[in-house]
Amino acid sequence: MKIADIQSYPISFPVPAEHSVTLSIGRTVKRDAVLVRVETDEGLVGWGEAHHGRCPGAVSRVVDTTLRDLVLGRDALDVVGVWEHVYKKQLASHGVGAAASMALSGLDCALWDIRAQAVQWPLYRLLGGASKPIKAYAGGISLGWQAPELLAEEAQALVAQGYRAMKLRMGDRPDRDIMRVRAVRLAVGPDIDILLDANTGYTVEDVRKVMPAFEEMQAGWLEEPFPPHDRRSYAQGAALGKVPFAAGENHFTRFDFNTLIEDGNVRYLQPDMSKTGGITEGLRIAAMASAQKLSVNPHTSTTAPNMAATIHYMCAIENPGYFEADVTALNPFRDALGGRAPYELDSGGFVHAYDDISTGLAIDVAFLKAHPLMDGPCYV
Numbered sequence: 001m002k003i004a005d006i007q008s009y010p011i012s013f014p015v016p017a018e019h020s021v022t023l024s025i026g027r028t029v030k031r032d033a034v035l036v037r038v039e040t041d042e043g044l045v046g047w048g049e050a051h052h053g054r055c056p057g058a059v060s061r062v063v064d065t066t067l068r069d070l071v072l073g074r075d076a077l078d079v080v081g082v083w084e085h086v087y088k089k090q091l092a093s094h095g096v097g098a099a100a101s102m103a104l105s106g107l108d109c110a111l112w113d114i115r116a117q118a119v120q121w122p123l124y125r126l127l128g129g130a131s132k133p134i135k136a137y138a139g140g141i142s143l144g145w146q147a148p149e150l151l152a153e154e155a156q157a158l159v160a161q162g163y164r165a166m167k168l169r170m171g172d173r174p175d176r177d178i179m180r181v182r183a184v185r186l187a188v189g190p191d192i193d194i195l196l197d198a199n200t201g202y203t204v205e206d207v208r209k210v211m212p213a214f215e216e217m218q219a220g221w222l223e224e225p226f227p228p229h230d231r232r233s234y235a236q237g238a239a240l241g242k243v244p245f246a247a248g249e250n251h252f253t254r255f256d257f258n259t260l261i262e263d264g265n266v267r268y269l270q271p272d273m274s275k276t277g278g279i280t281e282g283l284r285i286a287a288m289a290s291a292q293k294l295s296v297n298p299h300t301s302t303t304a305p306n307m308a309a310t311i312h313y314m315c316a317i318e319n320p321g322y323f324e325a326d327v328t329a330l331n332p333f334r335d336a337l338g339g340r341a342p343y344e345l346d347s348g349g350f351v352h353a354y355d356d357i358s359t360g361l362a363i364d365v366a367f368l369k370a371h372p373l374m375d376g377p378c379y380v
Helices: 056-071 079-094 098-119 148-161 174-188 204-216 231-238 253-263 278-291 304-315 365-369
Strands: 003-014 030-040 045-050 134-139 165-169 193-197 245-247 323-326
Touching: 003 056, 003 098, 003 365, 030 056, 030 098, 045 056, 045 098, 045 304, 056 079, 056 098, 079 098, 079 278, 098 278, 098 304, 134 193, 134 304, 148 165, 148 174, 165 174, 174 193, 174 204, 204 231, 231 245, 231 253, 253 278, 278 304, 304 323
Parallel strands: 134 165, 134 323, 165 193
Antiparallel strands: 003 030, 030 045
16 A cells, blocks of 8 residues: 555634633734645545644645655555654754654654554554543643633633643743632642643743742643753753653654653653654654653644544553643634544543544545635734
8 A cells, every 4th residue: 555645734723812812922813733634545545733833834845845755655554664764864864853843743643544544443452552541631722821810710610621630821920820820729629730831931030939839839740941952941940849840742753852851850741743753753752751650741733633643642652641632712623624523521531532443533625625824923
């Protein structure tokens, strides 16, 4: 079974003002995504998401030019072989660039989709796993920089839906961040896991200021306080308190994660299947993390294919942590793209993989064509 065609679909939708969320990287005004379609000479079609990296047009071109040239005619079932070929011909010789890694991620997830269809199995079974509950936290583009009392109301509503954990957006002024965490903790009580994400917006001095309060509020982790390449700040910040760091959504391939693990400053690893090299690389990262007794808590991207594939992936590794459930108020790429919701939350705060073939989704190509790429940034 050969790869007969590969095509990208860069897509967008505008975010109305009433649904906009502000966090340290800006206020949301639109959402982008890049879907990757792979067709075989036997008629099977697989789909994956290549994270847009805030340059969806560029990522799309990498798929439609470089990746297309490298993989057409290759064995569609030899996923590891295709990955290695792209790595040797593109990533290794010209650096593991983010755009190339994201493009490869979409291709890799699409090939796993094809393999699961070929054997008529759920993806988790093909990956060597089994159906099992995966604990989820309320995440996505939500729980932002609103007034503490409004944030507390949003948090309470999520608890009422069944979530036993949630992630708040930090990276504002330290005093305002502390007020928000305190308001949510008082609103939801001591039994809800509160996770924090600074979206790279802190300095080491900021961490020094917030850490005592975050410890008092029993925060589960502090995610990406610094940019991913700022290893010195991670080392200095990790020594300032007991709230552990989480990171990984902006680390690419197992080689970045090898450094992250060896540095020892991050306890919760967060690879994104649409960024870090796809499911193939995600499995390798999970194995590396397992050897160090670290859990894998994947970052999820915009679309239903990414979210569904992530749950199947977590069912196939021995060290799954939290699944990031997207509770963004408006996300048609989650709700309408795949023919069904990518997951459902049970009463205990867990999600489950579908038992249908592959991820259980059916991509609506007409929907993709109805959401062409829009100009401009995602955040302002």
